[in-house]
Amino acid sequence: MKFGAEILKQADVLGNFSEDAPRVTRTYLSKEHRLAGDYILSLMRDAGMTANYDAMGNVVGRYEAGVPFAPIVMTGSHQDTVRNAGKYDGLFGILSPIACVKALHAQGKRLPYTLEIVAFGDEEGVRFGVTLIGSKAMAGNFDPAWLEKRDANGVSMRQAITDFGGDPDAWRDLDRRGEQHGEVVAFVESHIEQGPTLLDEGLAVGVVTAIAGATRMNVKVTGLAGHAGTVPMTMRQDALAAASEMVLAVERYCCENAGLVGTVGKMSVLPGAVNVIPQDVDFTVDVRSENDALRTQAISAIRAEFTSIAARRNVKVDANPFFELKAAPCDESLQQQFATAIKAQGIEPRYLPSGAGHDAMEFPSVCPIAMLFVRCGNGGISHHPSETMTAEDAEIATATLLHFFEQYQPPVFVPDKAQRVDRS
Numbered sequence: 378m379k380f381g382a383e384i385l386k387q388a389d390v391l392g393n394f395s396e397d398a399p400r401v402t403r404t405y406l407s408k409e410h411r412l413a414g415d416y417i418l419s420l421m422r423d424a425g426m427t428a429n430y431d432a433m434g435n436v437v438g439r440y441e442a443g444v445p446f447a448p449i450v451m452t453g454s455h456q457d458t459v460r461n462a463g464k465y466d467g468l469f470g471i472l473s474p475i476a477c478v479k480a481l482h483a484q485g486k487r488l489p490y491t492l493e494i495v496a497f498g499d500e501e502g503v504r505f506g507v508t509l510i511g512s513k514a515m516a517g518n519f520d521p522a523w524l525e526k527r528d529a530n531g532v533s534m535r536q537a538i539t540d541f542g543g544d545p546d547a548w549r550d551l552d553r554r555g556e557q558h559g560e561v562v563a564f565v566e567s568h569i570e571q572g573p574t575l576l577d578e579g580l581a582v583g584v585v586t587a588i589a590g591a592t593r594m595n596v597k598v599t600g601l602a603g604h605a606g607t608v609p610m611t612m613r614q615d616a617l618a619a620a621s622e623m624v625l626a627v628e629r630y631c632c633e634n635a636g637l638v639g640t641v642g643k644m645s646v647l648p649g650a651v652n653v654i655p656q657d658v659d660f661t662v663d664v665r666s667e668n669d670a671l672r673t674q675a676i677s678a679i680r681a682e683f684t685s686i687a688a689r690r691n692v693k694v695d696a697n698p699f700f701e702l703k704a705a706p707c708d709e710s711l712q713q714q715f716a717t718a719i720k721a722q723g724i725e726p727r728y729l730p731s732g733a734g735h736d737a738m739e740f741p742s743v744c745p746i747a748m749l750f751v752r753c754g755n756g757g758i759s760h761h762p763s764e765t766m767t768a769e770d771a772e773i774a775t776a777t778l779l780h781f782f783e784q785y786q787p788p789v790f791v792p793d794k795a796q797r798v799d800r801s
Contacts, residue, residue, distance in 0.1 A: 380476045381772030387472050390416060391456070392464040400762065401462045405499035405510065406434055406537040413456050417496045420475050425482030426494070432547035433538060435511040436496035440478045443487025448560040448787045451493045451553070451744075454568055454736055455500030455511070463764020469751065469771070470567045471496045477779040490562070490787045497736050504528045504537075512736035516743050517552040553743050562787045563711060563747070564740040567778050569766055570750040571733050573757030581773040583727040584715045585748035587667035588738040589638075590704035592676050594662040596623065596683065600692040602648060602656035617646055617655035619690040626682045627662055636671050638732055639664045639679075662696070667704050667730040705738035711747030718780035722773050733759075749778060 394412040396402045403409045414436045421428035421438035428438035436456070441447075454470025474494045481488070497511030505526045513519045524535040524545050538545040553561050570576075575583050600616030624641045631639035644660040662679065666672040680696045687694035716726035729750065737746045751774040754765045 378768060378772050379480070380473070380775035381768035381770070384469070384472045384476055384771045384775065385766075385768050387420065388464045388468055391468055397460075400460075401458055401464060402460045402503075403456070403458045403462075404501075404504040405457050406504070406534075406541045410434065410457065410498060411541070414496065414498075417456060417471060417475075420472070421478075421494065424475050424479035426475075426478055430543065431551055432544040433511055433514050433551060434498035434541050434543050435515070435551075436498075438475070438478075438494045440481070440492040440494075441487070442489060442491045444489055447490050448562040449491045449493050450488075450782075450785065450787065451495060451561055451564045451740070452566060453493075453495035453497065454566055455497040457497075457499050457501050457503065459501050459503060459760045461762060463759055463761055465569050465753065465764055465766050466571065466759050467497075467500060467568070469569055469766070469774075473567045473771070473775045473778055474782075476775050477782055480779060481782075486783075488782060488785075490785070492782065495736075500734075500736055505534050507534075508734070509736060509739055510534075512739040514548045514551045515553050516739040517554045518739055518742065519548050519551075521548065561744045563708075563745050563785070564737055564743065565711065565715075565747045565749070565778075565781070566735055566737040567749045567751065567774060568731075568735055569753040569759060569764070570729075570757060571753065571759035574729050575727065575750060575752040576754060576757050578727060580727050581724060581752050581770045582719055582722075582777055583729050583750040584712050584719065585707050585731050585750055586712065586728050587707055588705040588731045588735055588748070589665040589667045589733075590669050590672055591663060591665045591700070591702045591734065592672055592698055593664075593700040594676070594680075594696050594698045596620070596660050596662060596694065596696045598623070598658040598660075598687065598692055598694050600654070600656050600658075600690075603654045605652040605654060608654060613654055614691050615654050616658040616692055619686055619692045619694070620644070620658040620660055622686050622690070623683050623694070624660070626686065627664075627679055630675060630679055630682070631664065634671070634675065636668055637664060637666050637675050639675070665732050667706070669704050672704075702734065702738070705741050705746060707747045708745035711745055714785060715747055715749055715777070715781055718777045718784065721780050722777055724773070749774065749781075 394409040426438035455467035499510040502508035535545040598616040600614035627639040631637040640663045647657040
């Protein structure tokens with residue numbers, strides 16, 4: 378086995394860099410971020426890359442092209458985790474391309490483009506409540522107001538970046554949209570599926586068609602508290618009963634309309650007493666789809682149903698979106714090239730969308746994007762210690778990625794006019 382067993386060993390090492398071992402928790406700009414980043418740097422340099430931290434704490438490795446004036450292909454994923462995480466979410470998308478570079482370097486082989494691998498410092502948003510920090514900075518989507526956000530200990534992001542040895546005011550310098558950095562022609566990401574589709578179909582890898590967009594809402598239902606023993610059932614203004622019907626309405630709508638998933642993940646009930654009718658209920662709604670129009674239509678329909686339920690139950694409801702992320706379609710040409718690389722492993726390509734967000738979804742403003750999904754076991758569970766993958770699947774996925782890198786032909790870059798020339 379050329380790749381798989383070693384990648385899993387490396388993931389085990391990275392799993393030890395945790396804020397609450399034996400659980401795996403690693404947040405942005407923490408001591409554990411530094412330990413993991415230093416280890417990733419050592420792997421990159423050992424593979425034959427130049428590598429260092431950038432101003433925001435991302436680890437960036439470069440395998441220079443074998444030709445002058447070469448464009449750049451970016452790849453990578455995130456090295457931070459959720460709390461009590463698994464060992465492969467994000468990290469596999471860093472370790473797998475490093476293994477590819479190590480194999481190329483051992484052969485003395487260079488590519489017709491510079492391959493840049495990024496271990497993004499924060500994708501999960503655990504510490505500061507802002508997701509995709511590293512990739513947003515590189516894609517020109519970073520909001521400098523986020524620098525003033527504070528963690529649970531009152532430390533601002535600005536201070537944390539400074540303490541880490543970075544430069545919080547240099548985020549603009551990371552923007553890869555400008556050709557002064559070299560022309561970035563593609564961003565590709567390898568990632569565990571975080572779902573059961575490939576597992577259920579007996580497939581090691583698959584081609585991602587699009588990364589789903591998402592809308593999140595805060596919903597507040599206001600009824601009237603009353604004694605649990607004295608208010609007749611027909612006279613109640615029970616906020617929890619109404620909210621429960623609303624939760625089921627979300628589930629029903631997303632079950633009946635293909636291409637959607639909907640989740641109510643948080644709920645609070647007040648007064649919260651066993652003998653008092655609930656008066657105030659707050660809950661969240663998360664609706665996702667790879668089709669933005671379908672998602673927008675769903676949010677409108679769900680809010681209308683909430684209003685109808687509230688009127689019938691004589692309660693008030695306010696449903697206000699607080700987060701929206703557009704879907705990121707994957708480039709069709711890159712999808713086909715991944716499909717060809719999968720066929721080279723003797724596997725029939727399977728196309729599937731990603732319901733989870735990924736760093737790649739920030740890069741359509743820079744270049745075409747693509748993703749390779751890798752099967753995970755245990756029912757496809759992720760964001761949990763029982764997240765797993767096999768060395769055999771890591772081997773197949775890395776061989777697929779290496780085939781893609783070796784066969785990909787970037788547009789010709791003309792340095793004096795900064796134009797692309799079609800090879801055909």
